[in-house]
Amino acid sequence: MKVVVDMDVCQDHGQCVFASPEVFRLSDEGRLLYVAEPDESLREDVEDAADVCPLQAITIED
Amino acid sequence: MSTMDRIVVAGASLGGLRTAEQLRRAKFAGEIVVVGDEPHMPYNRPPLSKEVLAGKAGFDSVAFRPKAAAGDVVWRLGSAVASADLAGRTLTLADGESLSYDGLVVATGLRPRRLDVPGPVGGRHTVRTLDDARALQGALRPGARVVVVGAGFIGCEVAATARGLGAEVTVVEPTPLPLVRALGEVLARALLERHRAQGVRFALGRTVSRFTGTDERVTGLVLDDESRVRADVVVEAVGSLPNVEWLEGNGLDLSDGLLCDEQLRAVGAPGGVVGVGDVARFPNARYDAVARRVEHWSVPGDSAKHAARTLVGAEQEAFAPLPSFWSDQYxxxxxxxxxxxxxxxxxxxxxxxxxxxxxxxxxxxxxxxxxxxxxxxxxxxxxxxxxxxxxxxxxxxxxxxxxxxxxxxxxxxxxxxx
Structure with missing residues (x-):
C-alpha cells in the first residue's frame, strides 16, 4: 500500500494521526509527518485517516 | 437482516457517501441507492465559506473521491425525497418516482434558517450549498458593502473571507459577542478583537427589524434600535433547520432533527431505519443520555460508520464519538x-x-x-x-x-x- 499526502493541500489538522497513529504523526511544530509505504495490515486505519482529513489530502494508491 | 436486498440512503452529501462506503466495508452486498436533492456528487462544505467563496477553489477541488468499493452505488441526484411510508418501506421522490427499500439511511442534513422580517428578498444570501457560495462569490467585490447577520462559525468565516476580498463588512449579532455560545467569553472576546483589527465592524446585541431597498433588491437594514446599515449584499448566517419534513406522518420524534438511539436507530421506526450526520439527534454515550444534534464536520463520517454497522446487524458498543471541530478565520x-x-x-x-x-x-x-x-x-x-x-x-x-x-x-x- 502506498500513501500520498498532497502537502500543498494539507493544513496540519492532524485528524489522520488519531485514525492511524502508526502511519501519521505531527511534529512539535504541528507539521504532518507520515510513512509513505505502510504495511498492508494497516489499510482500514489508513482509509479511516483519509476519510477524516478535512482537506481530503490523503490518497491511497494500491 | 439477511433479507436486506436494497438500502436507500436519503441524502447525497458527506454522510450519505460515507454510509454507502461503510456499508460495503461492513460486507453489505445488496443494492445501495443514494438520493440527493442537489445536482452535484458529494462535495466538501467547509471550503464554501472560505476558498470557494474567495474564488480560489472550483468543484473539482472540493468534490469527494468515492472509494472504489462503492463504485456500484446508484446515485439518484437532483431529486429530493418528498415523503416516506416507513410501514410500507417505500419512499416517494419529488419527481414522483417511488422507491422501495429494506434499509433506510436518513442523511438529509440541514438547510439554512432564513430571517423572517419584512423587506426585499433580492441580494440576500445564505452559504450552505456550492450554488449558494458561487452566487455570493460574484457579489463580494472590493468595496462592496456586505452585512453578515449572525456571528456563528459560518458568519465569522464569511466575514473574514469578504474582508480578504476587500469588501466593507458589518456583522450583526444578537448576542453580546461573536461565537460566545460555542466558545465562551474568553475566546469570543479574542476573536472579536481579531476581526476588529481586520476592519470588520460589529453591531452586537442587535437584531434585524427589516430590510430596505427597491422591490427587487436590498440596499440596507434597519436594526432593532432603529439604527440603519447600508448594504449591497446581505449574508444570513442565522443557523440551520433539519430536513425532516419528508418523514412526517410516521410516528417519529422530529422535534429537532430525527431522534435516534445509542445505535443511531430511528426511535419509533420499524427496524432498519438509521440516522446519520447533522440531521440526527443522538445521545453520546461518552457524556450522558441526552440526545443532541451536532453540526460538526466529523459527525457525518463517525455516524456513517456506526449506522452502517447497525444496519447490517453487527454487534457494537453505543455510539460515543469524541467531538471535534475547527474554524479558519484570517x-x-x-x-x-x-x-x-x-x-x-x-x-x-x-x-x-x-x-x-x-x-x-x-x-x-x-x-x-x-x-x-x-x-x-x-x-x-x-x-x-x-x-x-x-x-x-x-x-x-x-x-x-x-x-x-x-x-x-x-x-x-x-x-x-x-
Missing part, C-alpha cells in the same frame, strides 16, 4: 476537542494568552477537563491535540457531573457584556 485557526459546552461553568486559560496563541480548557462541575479549544497557529493547535488522549478517556459511565449541566451551550445573557 490566518488563525480555532480547534476544539471534546465538549467545551459541558464545561462552560469553569473555563481556564491552559497555555498562552488570549492576545496571541492561546489554549483554553473547559471543566465540568467536578473540575475535570471535558474540552479544549486552541486559537492561533499550527503549534497551539498541535498542543490542543495533545489533550485528546485525556479527553478520550472520558467514557460511558464515567462522565460524572458533566451531563448534569443539561446544556451543550454557554448561557448568554443579553446585554450582560459589551
Amino acid at each position: 490566518e488563525y485557526r480555532v480547534q476544539s476537542f471534546g465538549a467545551p459546552g459541558l464545561g462552560a461553568g469553569d473555563v481556564r486559560v491552559l497555555e498562552g494568552d488570549p492576545a496571541g496563541d492561546v489554549l483554553v480548557g473547559y471543566h465540568d462541575g467536578g473540575g475535570r477537563l471535558v474540552g479544549v479549544v486552541a486559537l492561533g497557529g499550527a503549534a497551539v493547535v498541535a498542543r490542543a491535540a495533545a489533550y485528546r488522549g485525556e479527553l478520550s478517556s472520558i467514557s460511558a459511565g464515567s462522565a460524572g457531573s458533566a451531563g448534569s449541566a443539561g446544556s451543550s451551550d454557554f448561557s448568554v445573557m443579553q446585554g450582560a457584556l459589551s
Whole structure:
C-alpha cells in the first residue's frame, strides 16, 4: 500500500494521526509527518485517516 | 437482516457517501441507492465559506473521491425525497418516482434558517450549498458593502473571507459577542478583537427589524434600535433547520432533527431505519443520555460508520464519538476537542494568552477537563491535540457531573457584556 499526502493541500489538522497513529504523526511544530509505504495490515486505519482529513489530502494508491 | 436486498440512503452529501462506503466495508452486498436533492456528487462544505467563496477553489477541488468499493452505488441526484411510508418501506421522490427499500439511511442534513422580517428578498444570501457560495462569490467585490447577520462559525468565516476580498463588512449579532455560545467569553472576546483589527465592524446585541431597498433588491437594514446599515449584499448566517419534513406522518420524534438511539436507530421506526450526520439527534454515550444534534464536520463520517454497522446487524458498543471541530478565520485557526459546552461553568486559560496563541480548557462541575479549544497557529493547535488522549478517556459511565449541566451551550445573557 502506498500513501500520498498532497502537502500543498494539507493544513496540519492532524485528524489522520488519531485514525492511524502508526502511519501519521505531527511534529512539535504541528507539521504532518507520515510513512509513505505502510504495511498492508494497516489499510482500514489508513482509509479511516483519509476519510477524516478535512482537506481530503490523503490518497491511497494500491 | 439477511433479507436486506436494497438500502436507500436519503441524502447525497458527506454522510450519505460515507454510509454507502461503510456499508460495503461492513460486507453489505445488496443494492445501495443514494438520493440527493442537489445536482452535484458529494462535495466538501467547509471550503464554501472560505476558498470557494474567495474564488480560489472550483468543484473539482472540493468534490469527494468515492472509494472504489462503492463504485456500484446508484446515485439518484437532483431529486429530493418528498415523503416516506416507513410501514410500507417505500419512499416517494419529488419527481414522483417511488422507491422501495429494506434499509433506510436518513442523511438529509440541514438547510439554512432564513430571517423572517419584512423587506426585499433580492441580494440576500445564505452559504450552505456550492450554488449558494458561487452566487455570493460574484457579489463580494472590493468595496462592496456586505452585512453578515449572525456571528456563528459560518458568519465569522464569511466575514473574514469578504474582508480578504476587500469588501466593507458589518456583522450583526444578537448576542453580546461573536461565537460566545460555542466558545465562551474568553475566546469570543479574542476573536472579536481579531476581526476588529481586520476592519470588520460589529453591531452586537442587535437584531434585524427589516430590510430596505427597491422591490427587487436590498440596499440596507434597519436594526432593532432603529439604527440603519447600508448594504449591497446581505449574508444570513442565522443557523440551520433539519430536513425532516419528508418523514412526517410516521410516528417519529422530529422535534429537532430525527431522534435516534445509542445505535443511531430511528426511535419509533420499524427496524432498519438509521440516522446519520447533522440531521440526527443522538445521545453520546461518552457524556450522558441526552440526545443532541451536532453540526460538526466529523459527525457525518463517525455516524456513517456506526449506522452502517447497525444496519447490517453487527454487534457494537453505543455510539460515543469524541467531538471535534475547527474554524479558519484570517490566518488563525480555532480547534476544539471534546465538549467545551459541558464545561462552560469553569473555563481556564491552559497555555498562552488570549492576545496571541492561546489554549483554553473547559471543566465540568467536578473540575475535570471535558474540552479544549486552541486559537492561533499550527503549534497551539498541535498542543490542543495533545489533550485528546485525556479527553478520550472520558467514557460511558464515567462522565460524572458533566451531563448534569443539561446544556451543550454557554448561557448568554443579553446585554450582560459589551
